[in-house]
Amino acid sequence: MSRWIVRGLRSGVRTSPFPAREDPEANDAPSAVELDVRGLTARTALAAAEACPTDALVAEGDLRRGRLSFDLGQCILCGRCTRLAPEAFRPVHDPRVAVRARGRLSRRVTWSAGGGPVEEAMELELTGRLRERSFRVFGRSLHIRHVDAGSCNGCESELQLLSSPYYDLARLGLFFTPSPRHADALLVTGVVTRNMEAALQETYAAIPEPRLVVAAGVCAIGGGCFAGGIMTHGPLDRLLPVDVYVPGCPPTPLALLHGLLLAVGKAEERRSASPAPVAGAGRKGEG
């Protein structure tokens, strides 16, 4: 048994410096796709929507007049738009892609005769709990009850790696718990199948308040490529109140860590390179 101890010690410390510092070695995998409106044309908007296998990119109209909606909550990271129109769609290597409000994952762009694509300002949904309260209650330790509501197992594979030496979620005060009675948060992966709905609801009901709900992966956020099936229920937030949405297919381990830290108020949402205009920006209570 001492040989195992020696082997373990010899590996040294491999833990990611995230979130204190960036971790470029972990960021080869993009955590999201970002739309840069300055690089978009009507033509590439229509082509990208045609190529998109889910409802992440949906276009209406034609070259003269139309609209593109981009919903990161449905983006399965297939890479087609980034290859088709790299000047408009870029992979995001920063893992801080989780958000508190569903609307923060959406962008809308319109174009009409005589002008290039212009972004519409979106009403910001005000959902989820206030950051300060989360931090006070859960900032030091968060016990997470995970439920697989019908995933492909990619999300679970990434979640299991959070306990591995590279990520070690316990150092951040995050723990998985087998009992919903001891849990502070429900972390849901997968598309909420018909057969899992009851178990999901019972698990949520068994978690005492205050409790948080995190939707991890686009299956939980919007159904991903399983949206609209006869066996699937649809987005998690139609069943339960969701506090944090972590996009990705699957979300990378650092993106999951960021989502959990966002839920407890120990991290911030990312400011994107070309931020979406927000209707009524500067209103109190945002985020």
Add this chain to the structure above:
Amino acid sequence: MSRLAELAPALGLTPEAGPPGELRAVCASASFTDLAARIAVDAHLSDLFASVNPEGVVLTAVFSLAGDPDWLLLSTLLSGDRFPSLTPRVHAASWYEREIAEMYGLVPEHHPAPVRLRLHDWPEGMPPMRCRLAPGERAPRGERPEVVPEVRGQGVFQLPLGPVRSGPQEAAEFLFNSGGEDLVAVWPRLGYKLRLVERLAEGRPVEAVLALAERLAGTSTFSNGLAFVQAVERAAAVEVPPAARLARTLLNELERLHHHFGAVGRVADATGLLVAAAQYAMLKEEVLRTCAALTGHRYSRGILAPGGLAAPLAAEGMAELAGRLPDWRRRAAGLGALLEDTATFMDRLEGTAVLEPGYAAQHDLVGPIGRSTGVDRDVRRDHPYAAYAELAFEVPTDARGDAEARVRVLLAEIGQSLGIVQQALDRAPAPSAVPPDAPLGAGSALGWAEAPGGETLHFIELDAGGRVRRWRARPPACVNWHPYAHACASGNNLTDYPVIEASFALSHAELDR
């Protein structure tokens, strides 16, 4: 001439050639079961599925024979909703027929246990693969019939575990029946993750279904995507350039590596060998990071395209792989040797959850589970695809069928995979040009790949517009879950259970789909 081609006329069949390597024979519905049973005496039943066309319901059985690179597809058009069950004569047909019955509303007559496989409270009379529902309409909730046998005896205690499990794991329920410490019986109740991907695919373009195939199961993402895209290529008679075939081989093996590292790590975790679990988890993470460096995605999603790859493998990724590979080989070999030398670990595996060779052979098992019971079958060698015919590798087997045999096969496969990756690197797959959009028209074909859990077999029919009319996906877990309950009941105790489950390393998403 292949042995399957010789076999067919002896049975009164005149097979037509389908895509290369596929022999297709059609028979009358009255003789289907008898013919299938006779072929299955020597051949491996690789799939049995239904599909609906304008004339009615077609049943197709897929066979392969050891040492023969061909596949034989035997189809029949059913007259009516009933057909004589193949299961009394070919036990491996059992779960296929249960799935056909519940999904298509057919009745396999004289099936010994025609209970539901994946449906829970779905109402009767609305077979999910045939029923019409308006967009957004949900079927009402009916009764959930009990599908597992009741165990009775003095002191037998029943404990249901799941579908919400203890850690971040897939959802599945297990009914434990124990007498004291002894594990009398464990029945898996599956289907919690049923998404019905095959129905979602109908009428959709190939690119959309490729995305579905890649997301059928996360830890066999690339293998399922590869099997699907190869079916499309075979249906359209599209040639894949050698460099792309080599790149696909590389990615297929990297997936096997990260899956097997994870699986061995979970066995170590189940026995409390935490350092080993951490060491294997680190290896798995490193393989995933290298896949991301090569393809832009940790699970290599989005890199496949009909005709080749959607983008060349990144040069930086190839350099990273070349740099890491010697270190992985050294660490994997060292860890494997240390595990085999750790008596407290090996003792937990020896004699645990035994699948006797005779029992296993009735189920036509695939992959490492099959190979750990002596089934010497691997589609990389037996039905070569991608660049496997040009590379040197062995297929390890072990005849004992216990948890130790399963883990030894996983460890040996890790070594073999690392060797294949080295050979692929030495041949330096040059960045291949992105293929032009392959013109797709009507056609049908099989596609297959050796996923980490065993062979994954897909079948597609495309319509004239190149859209998917029918997609059948039969990943390895569909076969390998079948003997699980029997293995659990082979004289184990409660504390063995985590070791049993980890040693099988079966995917729920692959079965439930």
